[in-house]
Amino acid sequence: MAQAQLPVGTPLTTPEPEHPQAWKWYDYFTFNVDHKVIGIQYLVTAFFFYLVGGLMAVAMRAELATADSDVLNPNLYNAFLTNHGTIMIFLWIVPAAIGGFGNYLVPLMVGARDMAFPKLNALAFWLNPPAGALLIGSFFFGGAQSGWTSYPPLSLITANTAQSMWILSIVLVGTSSIMGALNFVVTILKMKIPSMRWDQLPLFCWAIMATSLLALVSTPVLAAGLILLLFDINFGTSFFKPDAGGNVVIYQHLFWFYSHPAVYLMILPIFGVMSEIIPIHARKPIFGYKAIAYSSMAICAVGLFVWVHHMFTSGTPPWMRMFFTISTLIVAVPTGVKIFSWVATLWGGKIRYTSAMLFAVGLLSMFFLGGLSGVTLGTAPVDIHVHDTYYVVAHFHYVLFGGSVFGLYAGIYHWFPKMTGRMLNEFWGKVHFVLTFIGTNLTFLPMHQLGLQGMPRRVAMYDPQFESINKLCTIGAFVLAFSVVPFLINIIWSWSKGPKAGDNPWGGLSLEWTTASPPMIENWPVLPVLTTGPYDFGGPPEDDDDDSDFDDE
Amino acid sequence: MTGSTLDSATVTTEIEVAQHHEHEDYRVFGLVVFLISESLMFGGIFATYLILRGLTETWPPEGTEVELLLPTINTIILVSSSFVIHKGDVEIKKGNLQGMRLWYWLTAAMGAIFLGGQVYEYMTLGYGLSSNIFANCFYVMTGFHGLHVFVGLLLILGVLWRSRRPGHYSATKHTGIEMAEIYWHFVDIIWIVLFALLYILTQF
Numbered sequence: 001m002a003q004a005q006l007p008v009g010t011p012l013t014t015p016e017p018e019h020p021q022a023w024k025w026y027d028y029f030t031f032n033v034d035h036k037v038i039g040i041q042y043l044v045t046a047f048f049f050y051l052v053g054g055l056m057a058v059a060m061r062a063e064l065a066t067a068d069s070d071v072l073n074p075n076l077y078n079a080f081l082t083n084h085g086t087i088m089i090f091l092w093i094v095p096a097a098i099g100g101f102g103n104y105l106v107p108l109m110v111g112a113r114d115m116a117f118p119k120l121n122a123l124a125f126w127l128n129p130p131a132g133a134l135l136i137g138s139f140f141f142g143g144a145q146s147g148w149t150s151y152p153p154l155s156l157i158t159a160n161t162a163q164s165m166w167i168l169s170i171v172l173v174g175t176s177s178i179m180g181a182l183n184f185v186v187t188i189l190k191m192k193i194p195s196m197r198w199d200q201l202p203l204f205c206w207a208i209m210a211t212s213l214l215a216l217v218s219t220p221v222l223a224a225g226l227i228l229l230l231f232d233i234n235f236g237t238s239f240f241k242p243d244a245g246g247n248v249v250i251y252q253h254l255f256w257f258y259s260h261p262a263v264y265l266m267i268l269p270i271f272g273v274m275s276e277i278i279p280i281h282a283r284k285p286i287f288g289y290k291a292i293a294y295s296s297m298a299i300c301a302v303g304l305f306v307w308v309h310h311m312f313t314s315g316t317p318p319w320m321r322m323f324f325t326i327s328t329l330i331v332a333v334p335t336g337v338k339i340f341s342w343v344a345t346l347w348g349g350k351i352r353y354t355s356a357m358l359f360a361v362g363l364l365s366m367f368f369l370g371g372l373s374g375v376t377l378g379t380a381p382v383d384i385h386v387h388d389t390y391y392v393v394a395h396f397h398y399v400l401f402g403g404s405v406f407g408l409y410a411g412i413y414h415w416f417p418k419m420t421g422r423m424l425n426e427f428w429g430k431v432h433f434v435l436t437f438i439g440t441n442l443t444f445l446p447m448h449q450l451g452l453q454g455m456p457r458r459v460a461m462y463d464p465q466f467e468s469i470n471k472l473c474t475i476g477a478f479v480l481a482f483s484v485v486p487f488l489i490n491i492i493w494s495w496s497k498g499p500k501a502g503d504n505p506w507g508g509l510s511l512e513w514t515t516a517s518p519p520m521i522e523n524w525p526v527l528p529v530l531t532t533g534p535y536d537f538g539g540p541p542e543d544d545d546d547d548s549d550f551d552d553e
Numbered sequence: 554m555t556g557s558t559l560d561s562a563t564v565t566t567e568i569e570v571a572q573h574h575e576h577e578d579y580r581v582f583g584l585v586v587f588l589i590s591e592s593l594m595f596g597g598i599f600a601t602y603l604i605l606r607g608l609t610e611t612w613p614p615e616g617t618e619v620e621l622l623l624p625t626i627n628t629i630i631l632v633s634s635s636f637v638i639h640k641g642d643v644e645i646k647k648g649n650l651q652g653m654r655l656w657y658w659l660t661a662a663m664g665a666i667f668l669g670g671q672v673y674e675y676m677t678l679g680y681g682l683s684s685n686i687f688a689n690c691f692y693v694m695t696g697f698h699g700l701h702v703f704v705g706l707l708l709i710l711g712v713l714w715r716s717r718r719p720g721h722y723s724a725t726k727h728t729g730i731e732m733a734e735i736y737w738h739f740v741d742i743i744w745i746v747l748f749a750l751l752y753i754l755t756q757f
Contacts, residue, residue, distance in 0.1 A: 116579045116583065117579070117580075117583060120583075178587070178590050181590075182583055182586045182587050182590065183583075185586055186579045186582055186583050186586065189582075190577070190579050190582065191579075216586065216589065216590040216593075217590070217593060218593075219590070220590050220591060220592075220593040220594035220596075220597065221593055221594065221596065221597040222597075223594050223597075224594045224595075224596075224597025224598045224601070225597060225601075227598075227693075227697075228598070228601060228693065231682075231689070231693060235682060235683065236682065236683030237682060237683055237689035237693065238683075238686055238689060239601060239605070239686070239689055239690075244685075244686065245605070245609060245614075245685065245686035246605070246686060246689075247604065247605065247608055250601050250604050250605070253600075254597050254600075254601065257597070
């Protein structure tokens with residue numbers, strides 16, 4: 001890899017620093033505009049909501065341990081069901097993956113001192129706590145009960161105040177997401193250091209770029225649908241009321257035009273995290289840099305044309321089923337390209353089984369299963385057969401828990417030393433991984449069987465024939481809940497007392513490893529100069545500067 | 554394999570200072586990205602409108618008259634205000650602050666007249682938000698657009714307020730002015746689509 005040098009100007013006398021070089025603890029509770037503070041604010045807040053949503057899941061699994069309704073009453077079960085889904089998607093995975101890792105890492109990876117619009121960035125974060133408060137507050141008004149999709153007419157006839165609070169909450173996080181996305185687009189397009197070519201941009205930044213474009217296109221459409229729903233609930237309009245000339249399927253289109261791409265909002269940044277972690281911990285150049293970068297963009301583009309596969313049972317005409325089945329199956333191609341690239345990167349690498357790597361490899365196996373069940377669900381005939389059964393629940397928990405959440409954990413183990421300056425304890429990290437891996441499979445693998453046998457989702461009571469498998473799932477859920485304990489203790493202990501990490505504990509080559517851990521305010525005393533590509537591990541650097549393929553060993 | 558920074562922790566260079574303190578202003582670009590996103594929100598509502606129109610036998614329903622004269626006048630006012638605000642932008646780029654203020658005041662007045670006309674239309678239409686499915690669409694679409702005009706008006710008034718400070722805007726410093734202008738054009742373009750959908754399409 002040839003060195004692309006920044007022109008070095010004449011040294012000036014060092015100016016007096018106008019600000020402190022590190023933040024105090026209370027700065028993390030203020031309207032701070034530093035991207036690193038905002039990133040950590042996002043991560044910690046999101047993790048708090050993860051615990052809240054997780055407790056709801058545990059309560060639901062406790063209810064489902066027996067066929068009768070004995071732990072939660074059905075209304076409360078519905079409210080937990082709705083808010084579990086909503087919180088996990090809108091207040092945990094999306095803000096943690098995009099807001100947390102994106103904000104912390106993108107400026108560091110492109111060699112910028114901050115995001116393009118720091119104040120807008122802080123504003124985007126501070127929309128999240130009130131959104132969470134609205135959701136949790138809705139329990140005082142009966143709780144939104146119509147599931148995370150909030151399809152009318154159910155959402156029009158249950159718990160109106162709580163449903164309105166739910167809508168406002170989603171509009172708030174949507175606004176936050178749009179602000180964040182436009183910030184990322186401008187930052188990546190305009191602020192990367194001049195010496196960094198586009199094919200030297202870390203793959204995480206490519207992923208965030210694709211994610212942001214997707215968020216910018218799809219989020220406003222959800223907002224439109226939710227605003228119309230809000231009018232239907234509160235102001236006597238009838239957009240989605242069939243008896244007054246409205247149409248419920250329009251809502252489903254508006255909803256899924258966002259909410260299908262939302263699954264890519266949750267997984268694309270995680271794909272980016274994977275592409276950073278695997279080469280570093282396998283000590284090998286990433287296989288197929290360009291293929292991974294382009295496949296992110298391809299997922300972003302094709303992902304916009306697949307939403308109707310959620311609506312195969314909504315009276316969708318056959319030609320539409322055909323079109324959307326095909327487009328859905330096409331998304332599996334760029335995703336497969338990524339998976340094979342990671343596997344090829346692992347092939348023959350000097351793999352270090354750190355906790356981060358374990359979670360990354362765990363993700364590969366789980367996402368592979370989730371992807372396979374996704375392909376089956378994307379085809380209209382199978383989907384119609386298992387629609388609204390536990391097969392669907394199993395599928396999306398494999399991709400969202402086995403995929404996104406594993407990726408978030410991997411990212412935390414990987415970048416914790418950079419964020420805090422201290423190492424996490426590897427032993428407890430491995431305990432955490434083993435518990436999580438067992439818990440996930442024990443909870444969600446049997447659900448495939450439940451679904452194929454026909455157990456419907458979203459119900460508190462079910463036919464007793466499903467009880468034994470449900471018991472297994474509930475035990476798994478408790479293991480999963482318990483798996484958070486070693487992680488939480490590890491985080492808190494290591495943050496205050498863990499061994500010092502040094503600037504570059506893993507020997508990474510992307511720019512975030514060139515600064516101190518934790519990075520100073522404004523990231524570098526002098527902006528860094530690119531001397532290697534982000535994944536040039538092992539072997540002598542190449543001489544040839546154009547047409548450099550990172551996938552060559 | 555070694556790290557990849559310059560090994561000069563405390564040296565500050567001219568380049569670095571320039572990038573640090575005087576990096577380019579990306580606000581206009583950011584606004585354009587935002588407006589592309591925003592237009593998709595209108596896109597969602599417009600799509601809903603078109604589907605509902607396709608599903609309904611008579612559109613608009615019996616007894617719901619779409620008044621055309623006042624909205625047409627309003628449209629002419631709003632669309633021409635785009636040219637007026639652009640004159641203001643041209644003036645500030647020549648360094649003529651007073652000229653800019655004049656044209657921006659005129660734009661603000663035209664925006665206010667548009668909003669006033671819309672309120673008058675609401676009061677005289679004879680049907681309300683919840684009358685029928687067409688009325689639902691009509692009020693939500695025009696109301697939502699009206700809200701955007703109101704925000705644009707506030708932006709223009711904000712520019713006028715700030716322009717009182719000497720030296721705040723000049724021939725080389727006019728990002729805020731430009732952003733208000735771009736936003737105003739956006740509001741105009743949305744109105745043209747909306748006018749076509751709500752007023753012209755209902756005539757056929």
